[in-house]
Amino acid sequence: SNPTLLILPGDGIGPEVMGQVTRVIDWFGEKRGLAFDVEEDLVGGAAYDAHGTPLHDDTMAKALEADAVLLGAVGGPKYDDLDFSVKPERGLLRLRKEMDLFSNLRPAQCFDALADFSSLKKDIVAGLDIMIVRELTSGVYFGEPRGIFEEGNERVGINTQRYTESEIDRVARSAFELARRRNNKVCSMEKANVMESGILWREVVQKVHDEDYPDVELSHMYADNGAMQLVRAPKQFDVILTDNLFGDILSDCAAMLTGSLGMLPSASLGAPNAEGRPKALYEPVHGSAPDITGQGKANPIACILSFAMALRYSFDQGDEATRLEQAVEKVLADGARTADLMGPEDGTPISTSEMGDAILAALDAS
Numbered sequence: 001s002n003p004t005l006l007i008l009p010g011d012g013i014g015p016e017v018m019g020q021v022t023r024v025i026d027w028f029g030e031k032r033g034l035a036f037d038v039e040e041d042l043v044g045g046a047a048y049d050a051h052g053t054p055l056h057d058d059t060m061a062k063a064l065e066a067d068a069v070l071l072g073a074v075g076g077p078k079y080d081d082l083d084f085s086v087k088p089e090r091g092l093l094r095l096r097k098e099m100d101l102f103s104n105l106r107p108a109q110c111f112d113a114l115a116d117f118s119s120l121k122k123d124i125v126a127g128l129d130i131m132i133v134r135e136l137t138s139g140v141y142f143g144e145p146r147g148i149f150e151e152g153n154e155r156v157g158i159n160t161q162r163y164t165e166s167e168i169d170r171v172a173r174s175a176f177e178l179a180r181r182r183n184n185k186v187c188s189m190e191k192a193n194v195m196e197s198g199i200l201w202r203e204v205v206q207k208v209h210d211e212d213y214p215d216v217e218l219s220h221m222y223a224d225n226g227a228m229q230l231v232r233a234p235k236q237f238d239v240i241l242t243d244n245l246f247g248d249i250l251s252d253c254a255a256m257l258t259g260s261l262g263m264l265p266s267a268s269l270g271a272p273n274a275e276g277r278p279k280a281l282y283e284p285v286h287g288s289a290p291d292i293t294g295q296g297k298a299n300p301i302a303c304i305l306s307f308a309m310a311l312r313y314s315f316d317q318g319d320e321a322t323r324l325e326q327a328v329e330k331v332l333a334d335g336a337r338t339a340d341l342m343g344p345e346d347g348t349p350i351s352t353s354e355m356g357d358a359i360l361a362a363l364d365a366s
């Protein structure tokens with residue numbers, strides 16, 4: 001039977017960009033014999049409108065069954081005043097939690113045609129292709145104790161950075177596996193100089209490396225220096241492995257090396273199933289963009305590149321993923337630009353569906 005793909009377009013521009021991904025998926029089925037059993041369902045505000053919950057139990061069950069989940073975006077002003085328990089983002093958080101997606105992959109790739117768009121000098125970013133692996137389910141955002149407590153005559157806000165050996169071990173493995181598919185190089189970032197969790201992090205990462213991945217080149221760096229190096233000379237890195245908090249900051253920093261939010265894909269991976277496929281959720285980094293919803297302005301590339309990641313990491317179709325990435329690269333090199341990829345004096349942008357047309361034409365020519 002065909003591999004299964006659950007598509008959750010969500011809210012705002014989510015359905016608009018996903019519409020172009022669906023065309024790309026169909027193309028791979030028709031032209032490359034890569035057929036998926038695709039099912040579509042609701043998440044976020046769209047699910048709340050239909051069911052009074054941002055993620056129906058049936059949808060959750062389908063996500064746990066599917067070989068991969070592809071999500072557009074959730075949220076929007078219409079839902080801002082809802083109770084926290086039914087806010088659109090709770091749908092996404094529930095997916096991440098119940099699928100136990102502990103490894104968040106955020107590529108920072110600079111397409112040559114967009115190098116001028118970076119916040120940095122062109123020669124620092126041209127040809128950049130790095131991947132940040134961020135631990136996503138533990139660390140300071142989850143550790144106990146947490147809260148705001150009375151202490152003497154004032155209050156104290158407390159969060160706890162906490163990592164178990166097994167939590168470090170599993171995300172380290174996912175980074176080393178990834179490195180083997182890329183350039184065999186991992187830089188692990190923590191602050192072992194001032195944090196106990198950092199000392200343990202460094203020790204466990206080194207042990208996993210020495211025992212099972214000695215062929216991968218491993219280095220360690222303090223995360224503050226890492227932030228500096230990312231901006232100074234990002235091309236020195238290939239895979240960067242880091243915890244939840246540092247990964248949050250470093251991946252946003254790396255994202256801006258490459259230009260628009262409309263270009264950035266991501267993957268969140270969990271434990272491998274019986275067939276060795278990790279549980280997986282693919283989604284663009286951007287949100288539902290209410291300011292441009294319904295205007296045909298959204299750039300579908302982040303969502304399309306998220307599907308390319310699914311081809312590579314869930315379906316072992318690395319060559320087809322590269323085919324799709326090269327089609328995107330080609331249309332950019334040919335000058336195709338949605339509004340987010342141009343300045344006010346750069347001419348007329350193309351629409352969401354015209355970008356889809358261009359990418360399909362480039363695929364046809366590949």
Ligand code: NAI
Pocket residue numbers: 013017072073074075076077089092261262263283284285286287288289290291292297298299300302340
């Ligand atoms: P956003 O990412 O939706 O938008 C930020 C800016 O980038 C906007 O000006 C938007 O027009 C632009 N932009 C984003 N994606 C684009 C694309 N594909 N093409 C062209 N331009 C694009 O972030 P914002 O405005 O902070 O949040 C809007 C809503 O999205 C909120 O309800 C927020 O909670 C939600 N959100 C959802 C996320 C998710 O589903 N994973 C992630 C971030 C925000």
Ligand code: MG
Pocket residue numbers: 248249252
């Ligand atoms: Mg962030």
